[in-house]
Amino acid sequence: MSLAVIHTRAQLGVEAPPVAVEVHLSGGLPSMSIVGLPETAVKESRERVRSALITAGFDFPQRRVTINLAPADLPKEGGRYDLAIAIGILSASGQLKGWKASPATEMIGELALSGDIRPVRGILPAAVAAGKLGRALVVAKENAEEAVMAEGTEVFAAAHLLELVAHLCRQQPLPAQVPADCTESVRPVPDLADVKGQLQARRALEVAAAGGHNLLFSGPPGSGKSMLAARLPGLLPPLEVGQRLEVAAIASVSGQSVAPACAGIRPFRSPHHTASAIALVGGGSHPRPGEISLAHQGVLFLDELPEFPRRVLEVLREPLETGEILISRAARQTRYPARFQLVAAMNPCPCGYHDDGTDRCLCTPDQIRRYQMKISGPLLDRIDLQLQVPALPAETLLQPGAAGESSAAVRERVMAALERQLGRQGKMNRELSGRELEQVCALDASTEALLVRVMQQSQLSARACHRLLRVARTLADLAGRDTVARQQLLEALAFRGLAGGGWC
Structure with missing residues (x-):
């Protein structure tokens, strides 16, 4: 019996919880099953991985292959686990000479039938999470620019399964990716x-x-x-x-x-x-x-x-x-x-x-x-x-x-x-709370009396009053003032559509 564990990441909102791809080879009729709450696209990875391995020139083991995606209670979706499953099968069957599966490297990518590695969504959260644990991340070429935004994460990008195998077996190491200048591809903001x-x-x-x-x-x-x-x-x-x-x-x-x-x-x-x-x-x-x-x-x-x-x-x-x-x-x-x-x-x-x-x-x-x-x-x-x-x-x-x-x-x-x-x-x-407004928006007696009159005559809610004070505080900051004066409150009233009340 042979066992290999490859580490990857799921996608849950903007988080990337860890997933361990456990590949087990045992005797019995040749078959391949995936467990661990996989959805349809994950189940279909059986055929993608099988074809990719055969097309790339590897032997698909004629044994009973069991793949567990742990933890079992986390829903798994998409083709992001293809690459980890393929490397797990190669490792468990002894086709990766000189390399042993290690938690120090995580892999995410979808496989084409030709063995090409395709990009997936949600790479950046995965790169950030991997970097916090000091792990390297292997992704598709198209995901490299996004993954290197996570500073401190070592990122390797491969276009084909054979490139990754050559890297893991130290035959032709992949270069670590470096951040690129992305300002050239961004349209200017209107002036x-x-x-x-x-x-x-x-x-x-x-x-x-x-x-x-x-x-x-x-x-x-x-x-x-x-x-x-x-x-x-x-x-x-x-x-x-x-x-x-x-x-x-x-x-x-x-x-x-x-x-x-x-x-x-x-x-x-x-x-x-x-x-x-x-x-x-x-x-x-x-x-x-x-x-x-x-x-x-x-x-x-x-x-x-x-x-x-x-x-x-x-x-x-x-x-x-x-x-x-x-x-x-x-x-x-x-x-x-x-x-x-x-x-x-x-x-x-x-x-x-x-x-x-x-x-x-x-x-x-x-x-x-x-x-x-x-x-x-x-x-x-x-x-x-x-x-x-x-x-x-x-x-x-x-x-x-x-x-x-x-x-x-x-x-x-x-x-x-x-x-x-x-x-x-x-x-x-x-973002100021009501208590903080009392401290940073303290009003003098005449300005406070004006605000009370506005609230009573215009029937403003407590929320509207707080938002009025926040705007007045911003106007004071633009004017370089430490306190909110009557002028700022009147301008805030005008911006609230309350300028016609004869408050002056």
Whole structure:
């Protein structure tokens, strides 16, 4: 009897739990069975591995082959175990001269019938987990660029099964992979200098970037709402090392490119209004991350907000507060991070021209009310900045050289404000709790009396009050102030759509 144990990794959300592939050869009729809770694609690896070994010139053992994927209670899916199974069979049958299976090396990859090693999803979380244990990782060539993002993990990439065998038997060692420059493959982020006019909307973008606040633009078609929203990622600071790994891990398990995260660019997701609730928050029989997780540490832009089904929008309420989403199924639960900035755009009425200074709007008051009520009060309560974006006059639009500041200039002020926040409280203003707000947003007597009057007359909830204070704190940080003054509170009220209350 012969036994070989090869180490690999499963995929469970953005985690990569270890899996031991135990290959046992015994006497009896030739057969091959796989146990350990494999799903269909894993069971089919029997034929892929058999054909790959024979095509590569190896002998497939004419014995009883039993393969156990441990732990047995962890569901196994996909073709990621093919490579470990093939090497386990070769090792157990004595065809790898001079090499003995060791926990120091992990292998992940799908095999083609020709013996080629194909890429799989979720390599980055596996590389990070392997590196924490000081283990090397063998992957497909196409997965190498992603795997080396996990600093400290020794990565080897093979294109064919024969290359890996030559490496293991020390006949032709594979070179360790080194990180490549991924900035060349990333598209540039749109610049704020392209936007003409809209000074208040540009200011709102700066405040949203500086404090991580949610933002809603409302205005007629063609006023520049979508154009403004697309410029927000360019105002945000680059992703830090830890954030890059988080964002890249989500992209990895979703089968998307990790190059933008590698370059430090924050995600910008803009799903169509026909997206389902599962597409937005994630799910499925094998839970996958949704748009809110793909926008983690970046921006989620919802254009034509009232056109989204109301039940779809309501699923955003909890992630906006907690920064994560827990997807529960009968067999297991999967948790994905979802700390994103929500930027939304909407028209004021079905035709879009209500209250734009012209007589183009033909909507009845009842149609306007029903259209605006598609967005629930609790969801609006979670949006810090709510701004009207008017259409630009023709002379401003056609005036040459009327562009404002560039994204780089605004980003400098944003980063200065962020440094003040991190130095004072160790987190962004949007993450401040109620107790922390009492400490960093202390108001003088007259400003506090103003806030009390606003809350009473506008019937603001406690959540809305806290979000108002967070915006005022961000405005003070942009102004370089240690305290929140009356001016910052009034500007925060204006951004909340409460400027017409005669508070001055």
